[in-house]
Structure formats: structure tokens, C-alpha cells
Amino acid sequence: MSDVHDLFRLAADYAAQFHDTLDERPVGPRASYDELVEALGGPLADEGSVDADVVSELIAAAEPGLVGSQTGRYFGFVFGSALPASVAADWVASAWDQNGFSVVTSPAAAAAEEVAAGWLAELLGLPDGVSSGFVTGAQGANTTGLAAARQHVLAAAGWDVARDGLAGSPRIRVLAGGERHVTIDRSLRLLGLGSSALELVRADEQGRMRADALRDALAGSGGPAIVCAQAGNVNTGAVDPLGEIADACEAAGAWLHVDGAFGLWAAASPRLRHLTEGCERADSWATDAHKWLNVPYDCGVIFCRHPQSHGEAMAVAASYLQRADGRSPSDWVPESSRRARGFAVWAALRSLGRDGVADLVDRCCGHARAFADLLGAEPGVEILNDVVLNQVLVRFDDDDETTREVVGRVQADGTCWLGGTDWQGRAAMRISVSSFRTTSEDVERSAEAILTAARSAAAAVG
């Protein structure tokens, strides 16, 4: 197997060198689309190639088109990085190539998920006895949580959706904040609930659902209802008032689902936990592990207070609760055959420990505040949101064009990477801090690059 050893060593040496040089690399991609097509494309070859050549060529061709989400100065979207221990564990998962379908297809994958799910539920302050599933991301987690909700609220109305489907079923009301994440709409569509079933509840200027508006909307509603709350708005980082929302749902008998792709991780920090207070009263929770826990893509987690409804919505067969040999991982997710996602999560939690996770979350939020301080001190630069978590919205000269120009110049400069957004009708730069690698120096260097871009943009636009 020395060929395989050489191949794997080649990959390992390259990966180590890639990580070691992150600091010197531009954060944005360097190659254009056409250059990448030229480098990677071509007709389907008849003959194969030596493995080491394939890997070397892939590296040479693809690397210029990578985005440096692994660096400490990537602030685009809410991406997260990957902890070394979780990368290595993910490599082991690929080498073992376990199918995390069931206890039979991989006892190790099943056990690792069970242990990691227990640790996560504790870390996130969720109730004892929640069921859990390791999915591809918060999109899959929202789909799973809302499928469980659909099952549950229709069963309560005397309708068996698994048997009779949605055509002809009692109508389900779905209520979500005006600033919910788009994955909610997408999950609902997949589940056969159209946009007309979705009632938007007014959000405040930070993007938080107004609990009073929810109460009004739910008043007099007796039928099946699902409420989607949010912990961590994708632009501002704001968290809905979950305690008041839980009160309203309880009074109306509605299912409460919390989309906490990254915001739910505030619960892992004693200093930030107050933000997600009340969250433990929900019926289902969706979050990502590939974002703030910093495991490699892709990995999300769904938790549910109602294992019966969760299982009925998702399980392969009806025997899901009676499995003698233990928890079958695929009974709680939309996938059947699947990657053993538990290993990387286990390794991340083992390498950080409870205090390491809290520190990671606190540190990212501290960096976000530092960004707001550094940028906000500059004349003409406005911070649009209350920086409560890891997100910062920045606007330049109160002007859409200037703001977009600054974003474009920062991306072209390559010191750091971030994107733009449109916040309540105004263009903004969007900074998200979610990497374990980000240091104070990264923040300072990046803030400087942003301000330099702002000055040159003002000159150009002005």
C-alpha cells in the first residue's frame, strides 16, 4: 500500500502547507470562472490517471478558485472555519468510509453521534430527552424540524399526513418573523406548504419578531399552527424574544420551532446565554455545526422535544422506536445512506471542551464589537445594528453606491473578505465573525483595509 501512503502523505503535506500559508494568501479567489473551466474542464477522458497526478492536478487547478474561508480574515456570510482536530477526524471518516445509516452499517458512527448529540444538547441548554439528528446544515435541520411539526400538529387535528398527504388536510398556519431566514421558506416549500401558508409577523428594527404582533396573530387561532422563531438574524445577529414567543405559542397550542443556525450557540456561553433565554421551551431547534462549532462542511443538527413526531416524520420504517440495538442515525434525518458526521463533531467538542466552546463564541462576539468600535469611530461610517452577537452591518456615507463600492474594493484588495447586503432598504456591508482562527490582529488589519477602501471609494464616488 505504499502508493496509497505516498498519496495520503502528499495530501497531508499539502494540507499542512496550505494551512501554514493562509496568512499570506489573498482571502478572495484569484482565478476567473473561465480560467477555472479551462484548468479543470475538458472532455471525459477514456483512460485514467495515476492517483497522485489526479490530486496534484486538482490542487493546481482548483486552488486559485478557492475562497479563503479558512483564514482568520474571512468575514463573509456566516461560514465558520474548521478546527484542526475536526479536519483530521473528518479525514478519518473519509478513510473509514462508514455509512452512518444505522447501528448495523456502522456501530462506531452511531455511537459517536449519540455521544456527540448528548454533549451538544447539554451545551446548548436543551431539555433532557430531546431527539436529535445530524443533517447537512440548518436548511436540512429546518426541513426536519418543520416535518416533525407538520406531523405533530396535523396528528393533533386528527389527520395522518404520512398516510393521506397534505392534499385535503386541515390547513396549517405557519407564522414567522418578517426577517426570518430564507431557508424557512425553502423548507416549507419542500414540505408542500406554499408561500401563501406563511404569515409574516412584524419585525423590529433589529429584525426581531415582535412578540405582541405574534400574540395578536395567534389570537383566535384554534387550528394547526407552527411558529418559526429565530436566534441570530443573518444580518444583525439579533435574537427574537424567545420567552415571550414561547408564552404566545403555549397559549395558542402552536408548535414553536427555533432557527438558530448560529445564534443558538450563544447558549453555550455563560456571558451571552441571556440572549437565547426561553429557547429551551421550544418544540424543535435547528442549528449548524459547520458554522460556529467550526467543523468542516457539511454538518447541521436538529433537536426535537417530541421524539415520536420526529420519528414518524423521518424514520425509514415504523419500527424506529423499538430498535433493540440502539439509536439508528438515519431515523432522525432526511438522509438514508449518509456520511458519518458524528466523528468531526465529537472531535471538535473533545478538542475544545465546554470552556473552549464558550471561549470561541465569546471571542468572535468580542471581535465583532471591536470591528464596530474601529469602524464606527470613523466619520461617515455608520454601524446599522446593535452588535449583540457576531454580526456587524456597516454603511458608508449613508449612501448605497458608496457602500457597495467599498464592499467591492475590499473584496478586490484581498486582505479580508466580506459581502454586502440590503438591510431594511439600505445597502450595507456585512461582517460576520465565526472562525476560531480570527485574532485581534486580524480584526485590526481588516478594519484598516476596510477604512482604506472606504477612503478611496469616497474619493472615486464623490
Place this chain on the structure above:
Amino acid sequence: MKDLLGLTADYASQFLGSLDERPVRPSATVEELRAALGGPLPEHGLDETQVVAELIEAAEPGTIGIPSGRFFGFVIGGALPAAVAADWLTSTWDQNSAQIGPTPSAGVVEEVALAWLQELLQLPAGVSAGFVTGCQMAHVTALAAARHRILERAGWDLARDGLQGAPRIRVIVGEERHVTVDRALRYLGIGSAQIELVPADGEGRMMVELLPDALAGGDGPTIVCAQVGNVNTGSCDDVTAIADAVEGTDAWLHVDGAFGLWAAASPRLRHLVAGSERADSWATDAHKWLNVPYDSGLAFCADPEAHRAAMSVQASYLEQSDADAARDQMDWVPEFSRRARGFPIYAAIRALGSTGIIAMVERCCGHATHFAELLGAEPGVEILNEVVLNQVLVRFGDDDALTQATITGVQQDGTCWLSGTVWRGKAAMRISVSNWRTSDDDVERSAGAILEAAARAAGAVRAQ
């Protein structure tokens, strides 16, 4: 980092290099694994090299030898070394492969791989594709596209109005379709009562002569699901006859080809899946017969507009590509943030080339035939299926208990691993050959172990 990853690489090559001497079954129970991996949530961190060493020590005994050439359980497939290495790069680069703008390399490899796969699997030019987690989500994707299109034809706006109040959809499937089809329909809000079964023949193929009557037996928006590669027998539906029956109706034809669709890559086996190219959508796995690491599946669609309408998403902060100018990966799958699944697929196809893929598929089928010959020659051993592809069903002493005891005996022995099934009411051993690594020697060693286990099981029964 260098030490950590170097150690991991050394371990991985040593692990794969020692497969020949390891029992294929797991050597630890779930209880033992819980004890080894579990314990309270750790308060403090741990050095990463130590973490990985502990993970390997605790979890390895609970792994099953899927990478081994003598793993014949389910239809699982191994992982080509180049695909494993590319999967490592995928984890290392950690690209969020949602959109081509922010992660161009991840987007471009999918485009390139799409074109190669379309050619390999003999699908029509211009098909769209989504790189999903596996055939389960490929069904979800393709059937969502189907749901969108057939309801639109019925004048219903699914995206706006959902299924509540919509015309009732009929889904016509073969009696021996895979359970993932039912599961996908359940997610999509189509209930089991909406599924109409067409009886299957002795090999599990839909009895196509009954399909026209089934289609005529109701009205409304209709989806027909055909299967190429029954999970037990490997048999393929007569897709030409199915496509003929569907043609001229408004029904959507979906093909479940989790592994069977790969027969299309082989000029010798292609006849098995003839007619598949006439379908509206196809679901298959890459982690099975293409031998890339878990998880990886593919949804193809001959109606890209319906495919995209069923999956795509808009949001202000995404700064999306112009749909006509570039392909955003997430517009074709149920996922949003996602692993860059294109890299290992790309590497697998590059490493093998089309001739290598054809050879791998044909070799696996040859091994299955060899199994059937070696085992079927033994008195009391019956091969229950026509071995047309990579699946073999074996029954011992025409007896459920003896067959089950033989399977258990083989699993415990550890030379190879396979599992049981119930085929048309009879217990059977199920052998699936889908690993690039499997050699003639693996087949012979395994057949020997199976026959020994059968003899032991028969001896135990006689002794009772």
C-alpha cells in the same frame, strides 16, 4: 498541523493497508463504544493530536470494513484512493459550496463533473443535475421537480399555494421499489395512500403490461417511478416499455437508479437500462458504484426549469449569479450551505477515466456471477435471482432458519460481511459487489467462508 495531518495520513494508509488481515465485522458492541467514546461533556480542551488518537482508539473497533474488498453488505461501495484524497482536500479547503460566485472552484468542478456524468450515464444532453447526499435526497429533489411540473400542468401554483387544496397527485410505482421512494414522497407531503403499486415479477421488475391499465385507472397529476437495479436482485425494470406507456400521458417518469444506472456506462450491460434515457428525472448514488466516500448522490432532470423552480432560493444578502450566466450549486439541491461534493467525484472520474469506470462496473458484475457459480455448485445451495448485475441472493437448504444461521455464521467469522433479506417470503443471503477493491481472490476466499459457515450451520441443525 503538519504533525496532526501527517499522523492522520499515516494512520489512514496503515488502516487501509491492513484491511486484508482484519475481520470485516466490527469487533466492539455499541455498549462498548458508548463507554469508550462517551462520558460527560468535557469541561476543558484537549490537544488535537490526542483527540484524534483517542477517536481512532475508541471508534475503530466499531467500524465495519466497508473499504474492504470483502464487504458485500447492502450496496455500499468502497472509496477510491484518489477520491479519498480529494475528500481530504474538500475538508481542508472547507468551501461552502452553495454558490459559484463565492466558491468558484467548487462550482466549476460540479459543472465539469456534470458533463462527464451525463456522458457516462448516457443521459440526454442538457440535463440539469444536483449533487446531493445520496439517492434518498436525489429522489426528494427529482420528485419535487416532478411535483412542481405536473401541478403546474394542472393549473396549480405549488410554490404559492402548497399542496393543501391542490389536485391530488397519484404516484405509480413497482411493488418492489426501494423504500427511499416512499420516504421521499412522505417528506414532500404525498402520503402512502397516494402510492399505487404495480405488481412485480419474480425478479422484482414492474410488470409493465399492467402499467397502461394502472395509468388509465385514475386521473389527475401523475408520477411514475421505475427502477433500474432492484436492491435485492439487481434486476432492472423494462424502462422502454414503461416510457412507451407514459408517453402521450401527462405523467412524469422518474428512474431510481441508485446503483443500477451505472450499467449505462458499460457497453456490455447498457441493454439492461435501455429506455432510461427517455425519463424525466433520474436518481443515483456516487458513493456506491463510483466509489467516492460517503455521502454523495446525484439527481438529474430533463426539465431544468422545473428542477430549478423546485429548489432555488433568493435572498438579498446572497448577491446571486444570473441564472443564465452561471450555475449556483444550491439551486439544484435541497441543501443550502453544503460540502463541496464535486471534488471527490471529479477525482474519481479523472483517476479511472471512462474505461476504468466501465471496467469497475463489469468487474463487480463478473464477481457476482462468480459468486453465484461457486455457491450454486454446492448441493442445497440455491441462487434465487438471475444474476444480471452485481447482486446475488442465496438460500441454504431451502430453509429460513438455516439461511439465517449461515448469515450469522459468516458475519461472526469475519472473512467477509454480508447480510440477509427476505425475498418474496423466503429468507436469503444477500451479496452485493460494488467495491473497486474486490478481487477474484476476495470472492474465492469469501465463497469458501460462506460454504464453511453453511456446513457449520447445517451441522448444528443436525445435532439438535
